[in-house]
Amino acid sequence: MRVARLAAMAVLAVVLLLSAFPALVTADPSDEQFRNDIDLPPSLRYPLGTDDLGRNRMARLLHGTRTSLLLAPAAAALSVVLACSIGLAAGGGGRIAVRLFESVADLTGSLPWLLMLIGLRAALPLEASPFATTAITFAMLALLGWAGPARVIRNLAANLRERDFTIQARALGQGGWRFSTKHLLPHVWPVAAAQFWINLPVFILVEANLGLLGMGIPEPYASLGNQLRDLESYQSVMNKPWLLAPAVLLTAVVSASWIISLTAEETA
């Protein structure tokens, strides 16, 4: 398992490096249109060929991966922070707090997230930059994704509440946020970190699913998700197997994250 974890971290590191510095692989920006080089197959000049606007697919893949790898961890972190706050409050509170927590968690999972996503993006001002639009999409996913980790943290917090050291602390008059942060949080933290690694691939996959459905990061901006849309065409995939590159990279990145999350859970 240790070997697998190291290998996973190496894969992620390489992908992060290449996506942070795409010039190491190709000097072309992701939105440059080479209008005389439309839909070309892979070559030395264009390692993954060009798309139907003459854009370097490798550049778009690396820039798109950068968007996903930058924003998915941020969204995962945000959802875990929310989960910790809400989970600790629920776990440390009484029966009413627990019931309220369960209700809100169930409600969050059932709300029409697609409508929220559409509405949020439609309500943004015209001057909002593409990055802002993308960041807000991920933030919304984070706001919707706290319930699962919060349940885990809430259960742990509820168990910790019955331990000797916490009983002692409460007997000494400690309570509220001070009690939660001083006594519960240090024990909850490893679990929260494990939840971060579990959520990270989930957010990458959610963006990919949204991209496949046409609701992800909009064209002409690059993301892993919107590049998967080329795979909707059976004929294109058969004729141009290099279109599978985003799927392969996505699998590698997400697998690596899963391996790290599995090993993080074991050590938590």
Add this chain to the structure above:
Amino acid sequence: MKNLRATAVLVLLSLLSACAGTAQQSELRFILRSEPKTLNPLQVEDEFSELIRYLTGGFLVRINRATQVIVPELCETANLSRDARTLTLQLIKGARFSDGSPFDSADVVHTFQQLLSPDLHSATGDSFRVGGSGPVVKATGQHGVTIQFPQPVPGALRLLDQVPMLSSRSKEGIRAVLGPYMVTEQKQGASMLLRRNPNYWRKPGPSINTLRITYQSNRELEALAFRRGEIDLISQVSAPIWEDLQKALPQQAVDIGPSLDQEFLWFNQVTAGTKLAPQKKEWFRMTAFRKAVSLAINRPDLVRIAWRGRAVPSAGPMPPSNVMFFNKALKPHPYDVAQAKKLLAGAGFRLDGSTLRDARGTPVSFSILTNGGNRPREQMAALIQRDLKAIGIAVNIITLDFPALIERITKTFDYEACLFGFVLADPDPGYQSNVWPSSAANHQWNPRQPKPETLWEAEIDKLMLVQTTSGSQTERRNAFNRVQEILYEQEPFLYLVHPNALAAVSPAVQGVRPTILRPQLLWNIENLKVSRGK
């Protein structure tokens, strides 16, 4: 005895399988990209409901989709008076609805009563309300009808092509139809089955027994179903899919030529009730600015790249295939960056490095709104973004879902520029009566003007009045020619391309004569035959 029985069984089985084979052979299968919103023929506004209306409705007259000539159907004669105010119709005798109830003038009167009901609020009904009031429809005998308009309506006959007759007597209500087919099965969200109308007035009627329609919004999956032989034809195929089909099945891919559809860009020129920044209002209302942007857009590249060569650059609202109303004198605006820069300099703009600034020094930038999920449009937006970068304009592309986009362009006017398209069902510009007049609700760049804000819009208003009311076809054509010239000079709409109508037809279907008018492949459904090879 045993042998006789066995033989009888064998013969029966053969007959049954032959029937089944024949039944399958006389079934046409195709996909609709969305479930029809309504089966009420008077409330049809989406293209899918319109197709069902076409296939099931009985019409007094029809526009022949191939020749664009009006042909009587349920009328023996249909005459428009010289002053274009009175339509006199003599109905055919002996026609019956699908449930057997007879068709006569009472049904025509009933249909128009329904159509013109103040509660209906339909576009079809509105087309008949000229000058705010509808026509008076009277029966003059069992098979005679007059339709009296308050004002001249030269296009009145054409309007009848959208009004299928409803029965005034049938217990089945709108389900009783006069067309070649009737809806017999409907699975919400999944499929629809139409069968031959046994009481169809025209004999011998269509040879295809059933039309099996499934719903699938994904064009790639529709194309896959066609390749697999699961459906028999597809229309309005997107250019990349058509290209693949042409390579794989060259005999089956059909390029019908430039359609009536239009793709264009316009700037928000609304003066009141908009959040548009004052300097942007100023830019967008400058003809020189709009013309410069138009010159900087590389239309040949839009055609070549976004439409894979299956489109033509447009000069105005009408494509060359609209023989009646296309202004041949107008050519598409050229791609001329130098001229664009000159125009901008003349209007007080200057290039500061790679940034264009107005007279006050404000960098010129704006957003283009378009609807997400429309791949060619998204690609055009990306191409235009790069084209305008060459003249120093920074463009931000915003893709929204359809309802949110419509709210912005028709209600809140919270947008700067919009890249959009129209799908036209009729080549007559009178059909777009809610677009051209400056007071119209869909006069996109600046709707509902209490009075025309510019001289050229005032001129368009006058010309459109002639176009919609003159009895002389030449006058109507000349009036709209002049409208096109004004649009060409002022460019409130920057016309980009007219996409080609692309389709694919299986060799199992015979008799298809593709046209640009919808329904492109099924307009002559009665003449189509299906024979599947064994």
Add this chain to the structure above:
Amino acid sequence: MSPISRSARFLADTAFLLVAGSLAATLLFRLTPGAETDPSDLTPGLSSESLEARRAERRKTLSTTGQSVAYFVGILRGDFGKSTLSGAPVSGLMLDRAPATAWLVGSGALLGLVAGLLLAVAAVLIYPGLPETIVTTGFLGLLSLPAGLLVLAAIFTRLPLELAVGAAVAPRVYFYASRLLARQRNAGYVLQAVATGIGPVRIAALHVLPALRSELSALAGFSIVTALAAAIPAEALSGRPGIGQLAWRSAMERDLPVLVAVTLCLLLASRAVTLLSDVPPRESRFAA
């Protein structure tokens, strides 16, 4: 707490959730741009008067608090109103489509659960070592693919959609189950059973799995939730007429009554899963 009071509390919580869910969905809808408009507003030939009349009618369904309350009271009576798109009664629409989604979710969840569990038992308890590594690697690959891609693969290869949903569920079940089973592998009662000469299949079937009854029922609930999440892109991409497709269309085309009904459906489903997961544990006869 007695089962009766637990059930009463569960029902009370569920009722509260349904109320909150429908109000939240309605509020969200009203705040979403495009709620009052429709593509048909752009129809050529439509007069300004007709356009205004249509918008006024749409506003009526959204505007006043009184209208929302009346609508909500209708829901409590089981009247979900009519779809603004098709005019069909919403309850009819939901009932028409529920079987397709139930089948897709149910069979996908069952396939995934059985495949994931059986392979976890085989890999962890019966054939540890290289086979375990191979299976784990395979499932890791599956886990890393978005559900949408699995659906597309099923469509292109003409395999049933249920397999795609099962393929989305199985890896998650596998990883959860293999961790549970790995912990049991070295438990005292298992070692004792091995020492008495009982084969690994019998140990798994008669000792380990029964001891994990509550965890397995939680796993069943988890499978259904995962299958439900995969069913929405499955129906949206393939066009299968289920509740997932209805939910997708109602959001894209702003159909409030359908949206509210779908929200309540999902809420009920998640409450059912919570109930299913709440099964008390049972000890193995070999446990100390």
